[in-house]
Amino acid sequence: MSTNVTIQHGEEINNSTGVSAKKLLMWTFLGSDVMFFGTFIATFMAYRNKSLVGPYPEDTLNIPITSVSTFVLLMSSLGIVLALHYLKEARMGLAKFWLLMVIIMGIGFIGFQIYEFSHFANMGMTPQVNLFGSTFFTLTSLHGAHVSLGILWLIFLLINEYRGNLNSENAIDLEIAGLYWHFVDIVWIVIFALLYLITANDGVPPGGIPWIGGH
Amino acid sequence: MTKKKLKQIFFPLINSFLFIFFISCGFGFDSPLSTFDAQGPVAQLQKDLFLFVFWLAVIVFFLVEGAILYASYKYRQKDEKLPAQIHGNTKLELMWTVLPSIIIVIIAVPTVMGIWKTQVMPDEENSLIVDSIGHQWWFEFRYPQEELITANELHIPVNKDVIVNIESQDVIHSFWIPKIAGKIDMVPNHQNKLWIKADNPGIYYGQCAEFCGIAHALMKFRVIVHTKEDFEKWKNDMRTPPVALNPGSEEDEGRKLFIGNCSMCHTHDSYKKAAYHKEIQNQNIRWEEWKKDKEYSAIVSAPNLTHFGDRLTIGAGLKENNLETLSSWIENPDNIKIGTRMKNHAAIYNSEDQFLTSNEIDQIAKYLLSLKPDKVNVITYTNNN
Amino acid sequence: MSTISKPKQFQLPRIFPRPKSHKGLWYWLATVDHKKIGTMYGLVAFFWFLVGGIEALLIRLQLGQAESSILSPEVYNQMFTMHGTTMVFLVVMPLSAAFFNWIVPLQIGARDVAFPRLNALSLWVFIFGSILMNISWFVGGAPNGGWFGYPPNSSLGFNPGHGITYWVMGLNILGVASIAAGLNFIVTIINMRAPGMHMMRMPVFTWMTLITSVLIVLALPILAVAGIQLTADRIYGTNFFNSEAGGDPIFWQHIFWLFGHPEVYILILPAMGIVSEVLPTFSRKPLFGYTAIVFAGLVIGFLGWFVWSHHMFTVGLGPAANTAFTVTTMLIAIPTGVKIFNWISTLWGGSIKLNTSMLFSIGFIAMFTIGGLSGVTHAASPSDTQQQDTYYVVAHFHYVLFGGSIFAIFSGIYYWWPKFTGWLLDEKLGKISFILMFIGFNLQFGPMHWVGLNGMPRRIYTYAEDMGWEGSNLAATIGGFIIAVSVLVFLANVILSKRNKQNSGGDPWDARTLEWSISSPPPHYNFVEIPKVNNIDDWWYRKYPELLEGNNQNFKKQKIEVEDSSNVDESKIHLPDLSYYPLIIGIGLTIAGLGVMYTYALVAIGLIMVFWGSIGWSTEPVNEDSKEHH
Amino acid sequence: MDWWALNYGGNMSLLKDLFFYQGNKWWKIPETTELSENPKNEHPFGGFLEKAKNILLILSSGKGHAGPVYYWIIAAILGIITLIEVWWFTVPELRYMLAPAMLIFSIIKFALVVAFFMHLRFDHKMFSTIFITCMVVGILFFSVFLLLSAFHGLGT
Structure with a gap:
């Protein structure tokens, strides 16, 4: 028998297939998260046009503002892919710059969301008021929670980058954080299409009471 | 392994099978809720389909076991x-993939036909339409064509298609006449439809089958299947005022107590003209009131008590309707059914100054039992259970 | 996260020193060894098995005679809710997880799972989640909405108090544990196989673990969403299932059974895996149709996603939907049948050793067949409208989950016990416990078929004398107590066998798979050398090499001893060190869950603990002494 | 049919390709480092799914590479699609096509991010397998679910 002693370091690339276990874990987790967001999106679609009282999407949603925040999140995806690229090439200055940009853009996105939520709340749209509110707020706030978690993770990695712990050798750590970040981005792509663009013109559904609170 | 040890192991197994088989056979299928005593085409189809699948399953069972x-x-x-080392056999694998598939097809054909036969509603024009509304923990029945309303006892004619529109006001219940x-x-928020038809007159048991809270086990009803003539009589009865009471009699005292303490929730005069729509409206108002304040609302939706004296049971099919059980119910509904809204909301149980004396309870019970249609128009209920 | 050790690696200041000793409570709290974690899963789950069993006995006592009043209706509702929830989430799933943890790394020739600390996290989150759910008994009443928790009955308006909230909160936390474990096992099985172990050389138990893990990872998020929605409804006043605001109660049923049906296969596939290991070992011939069994498992795993509405044949989805789900449900019978026939063919022509483990496995096939056949009668949806929510359904799924899962789990316990401990369980007591359990089980659940068809609905706390259900219920109650006796006999067996330890050696059964190629109990690094795999049942063919040359006549067992781990230089084997951060995250999550119900201060404390745990986790080196390698 | 035979040969069995073959193709769970011949086993499903496998392979194969320039181009495309989406939304005449158009645009954006930013196109094919399996199960599943919600009670 060959002296094939695989020395194992727990959570490192320690396997017989040559595939990074961490990356495999992240992809499997993303597959699982697909079902998580899928259920919320399905809830939203199933309850579309089922609210009995206002405010309805056409009374509340503000597409221009959300478009800007969508664009910010999209571009943060570019940022992290560049950060990873430069990290792999050991160009640390650019790597740090882009990672910082991603964090700023992420915080910007959360800022937009906080603004949006408080704006809605001032208008009288809360999770308690109708089905649209319930489904909209749970979906967007859980997405926001994912983004916030991602921001914390990236800040942690940025600190490591400054301390010299994150370098081209262990770029895999940034790569899996990047996978997570991209996933949050593609979820937002779907949310932006379904929750905002497609439903934004939905008015009073059959059997619903028109909303009288103004903008 | 010796034969002796084998005996030790296998005989108990076989014995336990036989044991279970025999005791189970001894139990029979004589429950009033038995699904084996089909009394209508729908139940008959369901029973036949079950037995068909069952006997196929029995054959497979004996082969496999x-x-x-x-x-x-x-x-x-x-x-x-070591025995011969066999890894598998493609032909066998194919065989036991294909054979079950064939059995499945054999089962699927009558099943799918049965689904469409039982779940597609008959022509509405020639059917009796009944709206049944589930409440915690009783059943309301409305006859929109006849503008009649009753509770916990569903009267239908024999050999006629009946479409039951099924709704709930509070939680999910299930409407089941085995x-x-x-x-x-x-x-709630969905209107389901059920097609029923009874072959023979008689009294059948119904039961709520979806867990609906604390008194789920006690949520029952009766289905009274009349001959055509009897059903006409019943409809007439439901439009006839009750027997007049002698002023000053115990029943009359009971009437006053009833009006004072019970009538805000229990309607008992739906024999009047246009009472049907008014009662629906009232039930909705009661329901809204209860929703607003589930703990202390003064009124709650409650069974209609028109011609209560003719009812067979009290407490949604729980006890026989007589003076004793009725008094016990009025004294404390928890005696018969736990958790009722009557007990939780009615002032006679909650504020001390309104507690009833046992005399008053008797008077109310007597009054309720006197609520019978004026004309003596006896319908014979044949109980074939 | 950053785990590669550097000399100037940032480390969180430690409040507690990192445990070093491999003894004592502190070691068990901080262990990342898959075997220790498996043991803890097993012990905790078995404790809940006893609790759930007592709940079942109380239910049976109450129903033993008509109109009895041993339990109040309120307590009865709590009993059956917690019995169902406990048995599904706190017993069968974690007992399966115990086997996954113990057996899978050994079967694929690995030193540990892919993420040992994540594994410890799953364990602690499970333990604290299960405790959280059961706290509800002591703070104003356990959940009472049934294990399915249908709103509006489980919504705040109809069910005030904290019971149901504890239930959803507990399910959410248990879901985290299950998903983490599922992810871990997927990565472990795909990535940690020993050289030469192809997917189609993996033992069937490992295959079924993989399929189960995939189902867990995909199904549990759906339950999490349902849980979040119901929690939000109950605590924040949202409208998901609020029928007064247009919310749809049917919607919960969809989401719940979207999760719930794959869940059924999560419960039964590990059992099928166990049986597929036990049968060939004690028949002393290979599993018949290995490929077919694996593929049948895959097909069941896939089809299981598209049958959920057969739990909803009576909610009025309409004949079109009912037809579709009737057909998909019936299709599942085909791969299930393939498995049963293959198991019987494995017995056929073998040299069967009828010991306790084998008896439980054969009992599994026999009982599971009954459950499967009654399942076909359910699939016929017109007649199912008569059976839905009656005791016939109770009988059906107990034949699948007790006669199936629990029998297989006992089979696995007797089979792998020598691997866990190094000593054998007593066969005589084992057989007594099997016979008692077999009789008790059939006596309890057999008559339920009859009484269900005779119209007895589920979840009723009482029934009238004139219903004709007393005989069957009395028999069922007696059966329940016989099962209880058999469990006691099992416990006695464990205690007595421990007293006069009968040393088992590494390979007491002349078994087939890799876990038997090492000493019992295995050393903490499992394999001295990572094995090289050449065949499906590699250990078997190492013992009987002539079989590979097509010699089917005169077998000679080659003298191969299990690996000797007495003279091993352990300094060359690097395993992850102990870590208490998983425990901290587990406690933090539970505190946060409690806080959601009571006060945000607790949520903050919980989240701080989770945050502290994760930072500590990601900055601590996996092993302290591995620094010089980088 | 030449290209078929050229690219994918004629003598592969699906099972072998799925599970025994070492390489980095689509729909493949990676192999362990050392290989040896599998003993003779019964494969009841051997062979007849070959055509289906070939179609899958052809549909899913592809090569390419990416660097910063590519990333910028992809980002530009993503930005432009977002602009088109918002523009489409503001034009009342196009509103009747809104839902399908938005779905298509978001699928394109989704695919671009997954394929290039998340490197799925260049990475180990197993990752694609896992992610696409989850997506397929999820989409099928939730479509059925939405159909059931939309057509509750159909046929009664």
């Missing part, structure tokens, strides 16, 4: 030699 027992006995370890048709759930 026989094979297991045979193999474990025949091929028990006799020596230390001898006439399989169940369908009563779901």
Whole structure:
């Protein structure tokens, strides 16, 4: 028998297939998260046009503002892919710059969301008021929670980058954080299409009471 | 392994099978809720389909279990030699993929036909339409064509298609008359339809089958299947005022107490003209009131008590309707059914100055039992349970 | 996260020193060894098995005779809710997880799972989640909405108090544990196989673990969403299932059974895996149709996603939907049948050693067949409208989950016990416990078929004398107590066998798979050398090499001893060190869950603990002494 | 049919390709480092799914590479698609096509991010397998679910 002693370091690339276990874990987790967001999106679609009282999407949603925040999140995806690229090439200055940009853009996105939520709340749209509110707020706030978690993770990695712990050798750590970040981005792509663009013109559904609170 | 040990193991197994078989056969299928005593075309179809699948399953059962027992006995370890090492057999695999598929097709065809036969509603024009609304923990029945309303006792004519529109006001219940048709759930915000038809006059048991809270076990009703003439009589009765009371009699005292303490929730005069729509409106108002304040609302939706004296049971099919059980119910509904809204909301149970004396309870009970249609128009209920 | 050790690696200041000793409570709290974690899963789950069993006995006592009043209706509702929830989430799933943890790394020739600390996290989150759910008994009443928790009955308006909230909160936390474990096992099985162990050389138990893990990872998020929605409804006043605001109660049923049906296969597939290991070992011939069994498992795993509405045949989805789900449900019978026939063929022509483990496995096939056949009668949806929510359904799924899962789990316990401990369980007591359990089980659940068809609905706390259900219920109650006796006999067996330890050696059964190629109990690094795999049942063919040359006549067992781990230089084997951060995250999550119900201060404390745990986790080196390698 | 035979040969069995073959193709769970011949086993499903496998392979194969320039181009495309989406939304005449158009645009954006930013196109094919399996199960599943919600009670 060959002296094939695989020395194992727990959570490192320690396997017989040559595939990074961490990356495999992240992809499997993303597959699982697909079902998580899928259920919320399905809830939203199933309850579309089922609210009995206002405010309805056409009374509340503000597409221009959300478009800007969508664009910010999209571009943060570019940022992290560049950060990873430069990290792999050991160009640390650019790597740090882009990672910082991603964090700023992420915080910007959360800022937009906080603004949006408080704006809605001032208008009288809360999770308690109708089905649209319930489904909209749970979906967007859980997405926001994912983004916030991602921001914390990236800040942690940025600190490591400054301390010299994150370098081209262990770029895999940034790569899996990047996978997570991209996933949050593609979820937002779907949310932006379904929750905002497609439903934004939905008015009073059959059997619903028109909303009288103004903008 | 010696034969003695084998005996130790296998005989108990076989014995336990036989034991279970025999005791189970001894139990029979004579419950008033038995699904085997089909009394209508829907239940009959469901029973036939079940038995068809069942007997197929019995054949498979004996083949498979026989094979297991045979193999474990025949091929028990006799020596230390290794048996022939067989990895598989493609032909066999194909066989036992294809054979079950064929059996599945054989089962699927009558099943799918049965689904469409039982779940597609008959022509509305020629059917009696009944709206059934589930409440915690009683059933309301409305006859929109006849503008009649009653509770916990569903009267239908024999041999006529009946479409039951099924709804619920609070939680999910299920409407089930095993001898006439399989169940369908009563779901808030959804209107389900059930087609029933009874072959023979008689009294059948109904039961809520979806867990609906503390008194779920006690949520029952009766289905009274009349001959055509009897059903006409019943409809007439429901439009006839009750027997007049002698002023000053115990019943009359009871009437006053009833009006003072019970009538805000219990309507008992739906024999009047246009009472049907008013009662629906009132039930909705009561329901809204209760929703607003589930703990302390003064009124709650409650069963209609028109011609209560003619009812067979009290407490949604729980006890026979007589003076004793009725007094016990009025004294404290918890005696018969736990958790009722009557007990939780009615002032006579909650504020001390309004507690009833046992005399008053008797008077109310007597009054309620006197609520019978004026004309003596006896319908014979044949109970074939 | 950053785990590669550097000399100037940032480390969180430690409040507690990192445990070093491999003894004592502190070691068990901080262990990342898959075997220790498996043991803890097993012990905790078995404790809940006893609790759930007592709940079942109380239910049976109450129903033993008509109109009895041993339990109040309120307590009865709590009993059956917690019995169902406990048995599904706190017993069968974690007992399966115990086997996954113990057996899978050994079967694929690995030193540990892919993420040992994540594994410890799953364990602690499970333990604290299960405790959280059961706290509800002591703070104003356990959940009472049934294990399915249908709103509106489980919504705040109809069910005030904290019971149901504890239930959803507990399910959410248990879901985290299950998903983490599922992810871990997927990565472990795909990535940690020993050289030469192809997917189609993996033992069937490992295959079924993989399929189960995939189902867990995909199904549990759906339950999490349902849980979040119901929690939000109950605590924040949202409208998901609020019928007064247009919310749809049917919607919960969809989401719940979207999760719930794959869940059924999560419960039964590990059992099928166990049986597929036990049968060939004690028949002393290979599993018949290995490929077919694996593929049948895959097909069941896939089809299981598209049958959920057969739990909803009576909610009025309409004949079109009912037809579709009737057909898909019936299709599942085909791969299930393939498995049963293959198991019987494995017995056929073998040299069967009828010991306790084998008896439980044969019992599994026999009982599971009954459950499967009654399942076909359910699939016929017109007649199912008569059976839905009656005791016939109770009988059906107990034949699948007790006669199936629990029998297989006992089979696995007797089979792998020598691997866990190094000593054998007593066969005589084992057989007594099997016979008692077999009789008790059939006596309890057999008559339920009859009484269900005779119209007895589920979840009723009482029934009238004139219903004709008393005989069957009395028999069922007696059966329940016989099962209880058999469990006691099992416990006695463990205690007595421990007293007069009968040393088992590494390979007491002349078994087939890799876990038997090492000493019992295995050393903490499992394999001295990572094995090289050449065949499906590699250990078997190492013992009987002539079989590979097509010699089917005169077998000779080659003298191969299990690996000797007495003279091993352990300094060359690097395993992850102990870590208490998983425990901290587990406690933090539970505190946060409690806080959601009571006060945000607790949520903050919980989240701080989770945050502290994760930072500590990601900055601590996996092993302290591995620094010089980088 | 030449290209078929050229690219994918004629003598592969699906099982072998799925599970025994070492390489980095689509729909493949990676192999362990050392290989040896599998003993003869019965494969009841051997062979007849070959055509289906070939179609899958052809549909899913592809090569390419990416660097910063590519990333910028992809980002530009993503930005432009977002602009088109918002523009489409503001034009009342196009509103009747809104839902399908938005779905198509978001699928394109989704695919671009997954394929290039998340490197799925260049990475180990197993990752694609896992992610696409989850997506397929999820989409099928939730479509059925939405159909059931939309057509509750159909046929009664």
